[in-house]
Amino acid sequence: MDVPIGWFAAEQAAQNLIIEADGMMAVATFEFRATNDVLALTWLLADIDISSVDLPIASVRLVRAHLSVDQRWRAWCRSQLARAALTEADLRLARHAWRRLVKGRMLAGFTVSGVAADASPLTACCIGLSHARRAIDAYCHRQP
Numbered sequence: 207m208d209v210p211i212g213w214f215a216a217e218q219a220a221q222n223l224i225i226e227a228d229g230m231m232a233v234a235t236f237e238f239r240a241t242n243d244v245l246a247l248t249w250l251l252a253d254i255d256i257s258s259v260d261l262p263i264a265s266v267r268l269v270r271a272h273l274s275v276d277q278r279w280r281a282w283c284r285s286q287l288a289r290a291a292l293t294e295a296d297l298r299l300a301r302h303a304w305r306r307l308v309k310g311r312m313l314a315g316f317t318v319s320g321v322a323a324d325a326s327p328l329t330a331c332c333i334g335l336s337h338a339r340r341a342i343d344a345y346c347h348r349q350p
Contacts, residue, residue, distance in 0.1 A: 210295035212250055219256040220245035223266070224337075227344035231337070240310065240334030241341060243303040248272050248279075248338075250300055251286035263349050270342045276335050307331040 220242045224231060231238050249256055252272060254265045273279055287304060290297060310330030 208293055208295040210293065210299050212292060212296040213246065213299040215256055216246040216250040217242060219249055219261060223261060223345055224341050227341040227348070228337075236310070236330070237333055237337055240307060240330040241337035242334075243307050243330070244273070244279075244334035244338040245269065245341070247283055247300055247303055247307075250292070250296065251283060251290055261345075263346060266342055266345060270339065270346070273335055273339050273342070276332065279335060280331065307334055 221233075223245060224238065224241055225233075231241070248269050252268065254268060255262075256265070272282065283304060287297070287301060290300070292300065307330045311328065
């Protein structure tokens, strides 16, 4: 049986960063799931070493660079998913996260963090990218 160790490590690193950077985001929210998926996908597809409990600031900044432009990140993810040298189990979970990000929608109104959403539904990808950038910026700001 193929165990998705790479995906599990990427998800754990993403969760640790989100919680450390923004302890206010509840883990059972749509926003948390979207942010977690964006960060985990980026770490996994960028092949960044996340074996250390403390994330190297250079690696975190590299992830931030990948997230800087929404359309460029989406195109990069699509191309990486098509040719990534991952285990079948890691690739299956990465593709599942990608589908959640692309197809997931948050209805108009207020997000859990209290930010007013515009009249059209927001995609999980847009929400995840926005929150991931904020989490990384907060994390980098707290580092010596």
